[in-house]
Amino acid sequence: MEHEQLEFDVVFVGGGPANLAGAIHLKQLARKAGRELEVCLIEKAEAIGAHSLSGAVLDLRALAELIPDYAVRGCPLEETDLRDGVFYLTPAKQFRLPYLPPAMHNTGCAVISLSKFCAWLGTVAEELGVNIFPGFAGVEALYDASGRRVRGVRTGDKGIGKDGKPKSNHEPGVDLLAQVTVLGEGPKGSLIREIGKKLGIFSGKMPQVYETAVKEVIELPADSPFWNSPFTVIHTFGYPLGLDTKGGGFLYRMKEGRVSLGLVVGLDYEDPMLEPYREFLRFKHHPLIAGLIRGGKVLQQGAKTLAAGGWYTMPQLAADGALFVGDSASMLNVQRLKGIHT
Numbered sequence: 001m002e003h004e005q006l007e008f009d010v011v012f013v014g015g016g017p018a019n020l021a022g023a024i025h026l027k028q029l030a031r032k033a034g035r036e037l038e039v040c041l042i043e044k045a046e047a048i049g050a051h052s053l054s055g056a057v058l059d060l061r062a063l064a065e066l067i068p069d070y071a072v073r074g075c076p077l078e079e080t081d082l083r084d085g086v087f088y089l090t091p092a093k094q095f096r097l098p099y100l101p102p103a104m105h106n107t108g109c110a111v112i113s114l115s116k117f118c119a120w121l122g123t124v125a126e127e128l129g130v131n132i133f134p135g136f137a138g139v140e141a142l143y144d145a146s147g148r149r150v151r152g153v154r155t156g157d158k159g160i161g162k163d164g165k166p167k168s169n170h171e172p173g174v175d176l177l178a179q180v181t182v183l184g185e186g187p188k189g190s191l192i193r194e195i196g197k198k199l200g201i202f203s204g205k206m207p208q209v210y211e212t213a214v215k216e217v218i219e220l221p222a223d224s225p226f227w228n229s230p231f232t233v234i235h236t237f238g239y240p241l242g243l244d245t246k247g248g249g250f251l252y253r254m255k256e257g258r259v260s261l262g263l264v265v266g267l268d269y270e271d272p273m274l275e276p277y278r279e280f281l282r283f284k285h286h287p288l289i290a291g292l293i294r295g296g297k298v299l300q301q302g303a304k305t306l307a308a309g310g311w312y313t314m315p316q317l318a319a320d321g322a323l324f325v326g327d328s329a330s331m332l333n334v335q336r337l338k339g340i341h342t
């Protein structure tokens with residue numbers, strides 16, 4: 001099958017915060033150096049941000065360095081008055097930690113909707129001249145004749161029937177060729193795994209450690225006790241997971257009467273009957289949480305993987321012709337539950 005070839009200087013695979021920030025920074029550097037760079041970014045979701053799911057408390061440090069005038073440019077922040085409360089939950093009670101562990105301090109951070117934030121970063125990238133192609137998944141890494149140098153990615157065919165056969169509107173995928181291909185596919189990328197096997201970027205590293213988070217955005221009534229809570233960012237540990245299973249809950253205040261509620265569960269649990277969604281429901285029914293969200297209406301729900309292995313699972317960050325960033329490169333700081341700015 002013939003595949004059209006398009007040549008760029010740099011191709012970014014994945015439209016999450018890591019790659020969007022990378023593409024923006026690259027274009028800023030090129031502009032400063034007076035160089036023209038052809039940069040493209042592909043995202044498998046139909047729109048930038050449509051597959052994004054996070055907490056999310058954003059550490060604003062990196063954003064302030066990347067886009068110093070982010071506030072003027074309409075960066076969508078949900079809440080900036082962050083007051084932390086950390087609770088240990090038993091089945092029927094809660095105990096607030098009298099002090100905040102340093103990693104849990106969120107003063108100076110902001111609650112965001114990651115999907116809105118990524119959509120906004122996408123517009124900033126486009127203004128700088130990044131060619132953004134939503135709706136295109138990278139399905140295969142391309143190599144040069146030596147087989148050791150990454151040359152780009154092939155996007156998936158369009159117009160394939162449910163039976164796997166081409167339909168009348170079939171279009172073969174496109175070969176996006178580049179000097180450098182940046183893989184920012186998130187925690188469970190398929191191409192980085194393929195490249196990893198071929199070029200050995202994970203050799204000598206510990207296997208990745210995964211967690212699953214279930215999350216809802218809930219609209220609360222105007223008289224909800226949450227609006228009078230002294231805390232706008234709540235983290236919990238203990239119930240329903242106990243102390244032998246890694247993980248914990250979060251409840252963050254957002255704009256327009258909404259909150260973000262979620263439970264993160266380490267997938268190395270020993271109990272074969274444990275099911276993260278059921279644990280999330282038990283978490284919602286805990287008296288502390290149930291009291292705060294009573295009368296609310298669920299607007300959105302989703303689940304996502306976290307790559308929580310950190311330093312010991314971080315692959316080689318560059319190979320010939322390729323760079324690995326964000327969760328794909330295990331850059332999530334799991335102690336802080338922060339990976340957007342890393």
Ligand SMILES: Cc1cc2nc3c(=O)[nH]c(=O)nc-3n(C[C@H](O)[C@H](O)[C@H](O)COP(=O)(O)OP(=O)(O)OC[C@H]3O[C@@H](n4cnc5c(N)ncnc54)[C@H](O)[C@@H]3O)c2cc1C
Pocket residue numbers: 013014015016017018019042043044045049051052053054055056057058059114136137138139184185186187189190191213214215262304305306325326327328332337338339340341
């Ligand atoms: C429930 C939850 C709560 C969290 N809370 C916080 C928090 O409060 N603060 C914080 O800083 N971090 C938080 N994190 C972590 C944070 O969301 C991630 O670290 C961050 O999103 C990683 O960014 P990324 O760009 O590496 O990957 P992602 O955000 O996963 O983006 C990857 C993108 O690449 C696309 N993609 C993947 N493969 C391909 C392909 N082959 N071709 C084309 N596109 C592809 C995906 O569709 C996706 O849009 C949380 C995570 C979860 C799940």
